[in-house]
Amino acid sequence: MGTLGRSGIVRKPNETMRMLVTTIIGVVFGFFIGVSFPTISLTKFNFPSNLIPSLNFTYMDNAWSSVTGHRQVNSLSGVPKMWVETNPRGAERLPPGIVTPDTDLYLRRLWGKPSEDLIIRPKYLVTFTVGLNQKTNIDSAVRKLSENFQVLLFHYDGRTSEWDEFEWSKRAIHVSVRKQTKWWYAKRFLHPDIVAPYDYIFIWDEDLGVDNFDAEEYIKLVRKHGLEISQPGLEPNSGLTWQMTKKRDDTEVHKETEERPGWCSDPHVPPCAAFVEIMAPVFSRDAWRCVWHMIQNDLVHGWGLDFALRKCVDPAHEKIGVVDAQSIVHQTVPSLGNQVSRGITLV
Template sequence: MGIPLRSGNVRKPNEKMRLIVTTFAGVIFGFFLGVSFPTLSLTKMNLPSSLFPSIDLTYIEDKYSGLSTQAIFNALNSLKANKDVSVPPDKHNETKIWVPTNPRGAERLPPGIIASESDFYLRRLWGQPSEDLTIKQKYLVTFTVGYNQKATIDAAVKKFSENFTIMLFHYDGQTTEWDEFEWSKRAIHVSARKQTKWWYAKRFLHPDIVAPYEYIFMWDEDLGVEHFDAEEYIKLVKKHGLEISQPGLEPNSGLTWAMTRKRDDTEVHKEAEERPGWCTDPHLPPCAAFVEIMATVFSRDAWRCVWYMIQNDLIHGWGLDFALRKCVDPPHEKIGVVDAQWIVHQGVPSLGNQGQAENGKAPWEGVRERCRREWNMFQDRMTNAEKAYYEAMGLHPNLTMKHWD
């Protein structure tokens, strides 16, 4: 009976000593942990998510690095106490953006971020975007070209000042060859084989793309420009209020229409006398409200309308010149020919030679047949579209249109 008692008396001092040693070791460990804590990465410690629910440890580490351990834990307690107001709402219940007045497809974006228009301004790969442009061109000129006409195009481009963005549409696939000209290195080049300027225009000159330009020149490649200055042309267009225009054509260059013939007694003319029976109204084409499609110049607003009228599949544009009047009002006042700045139509059948010989016909013959066919197709589409609209409105105007052969 005495042995167990002695044994119990011996264990009590040992338990006290163990408790003292354990406490001392805990204090020492806590001290060193507290000293080293600011240098530890909370995000790298494998802490259970239940310890600090809904708290961003990275934020705490960044904000409170270098502070004492007590300050960090005070911050944790503060964040935990206010988590109901600082934590974002559940992702399934968050507020969504929907602005019906935004462009179609962009309704989910805040209006302030939408860039609805673009341009052809060339930018650098370095530096600040705000410092990219030393000049913003005010006008755009496009030429649909083949490399064989490089001399003519070189002469034409030099008639356009630095206020013009130069854009070449290459129907023969040759682009880098043009780099022999210094200006070509600053031009915009678009290449698609055997396509017309109206094919290019429909696909690359959307009104929102060319919106920065006050005027858009849509020119062929076979135009002599010895008597032409682009800046002076713009001045006359503005002076006479022309929304759609072209330079006068030299009278001895095989004209089709009296309207486009250059006159010597005026700066601009807006009407002409054609052959008997060609004009049912002196204010209608081809006696007024008419220019050809070889060297047309559009204001920004007029082009926005014309672009929508261009048909995707009717690539030659024949008949379009008779319908341009639908895009301005009054057309016989806002469409005209600039006589004081005139050009020569050289009549180079370059695009015609891009056709294909079929059934014993030369390539250019097939192209010409397609042009005439498209003219009739366009007139039919316009007449039918207008008829359908007026019938839907309960109106029945006379919509007959002359078919030109």
């Protein structure tokens, strides 16, 4: 017997069931059409211009792209091109899966599997800006480093082959540009995307005595005390230096000091805190990314940079410090001391 609906029309049970099934199928079909609709480029539809003259499908396509971050740019040939705005600048046309935004300084073989190129992957990078006269001192410093360190030498005197007498030099990276200082090299060869694989970057002078320095122990203390920018404590025979960077005998690390009256407007600012000198700084990967952007292209000696480093970490008075338990001697040998440019001796 039929069922009386609100309209007063009597329907048979079979007809009611058929309508219900048809409705469900229609809803499901419409759902899938709606889900797949955004992937269809509306610019591909060809409607008669006299039928729908006012619709701008390109605008609608771009509106959807602004939401997803991906959009297709139609070339003159009609072949769609990718544009991924979240890719690094200049790589927007590439699929994200093939983009390699950074690199490294690892040495590669000319043959074999790339995965077998590195027996040990260095964790830290140490750079020295050197002249041949200091090769004995640099040899002593490098011998204090473990296999976790990649060594990079910047040669300001243009003499590189003479370093081959050291076995470690054959595994080091050598960059030779005459009469330049370490900050010139750092700006051009230590871009954050190049040194990204290294946890810490040492940017050191050539005249440092390391008899009482152990690099691995230094890293342990830096991690333990949460230092993003640091340096070893300077031993008493290091010549003229700031009070902040002098080695203390009663602590592993110190992050503040007392200077002469009136020298510090606040106990948490340089030179009383948040301060290291520029002869032997050590940067974490994240801190160096900021510092690199702060270095100006015409920076030569780096004077004043030590007072500005605090802008790259927060809170600076807690993340910048001096490691007393691992100390060095600053021998105060002028870098580029015998290099003359335009009649002026660079020191």
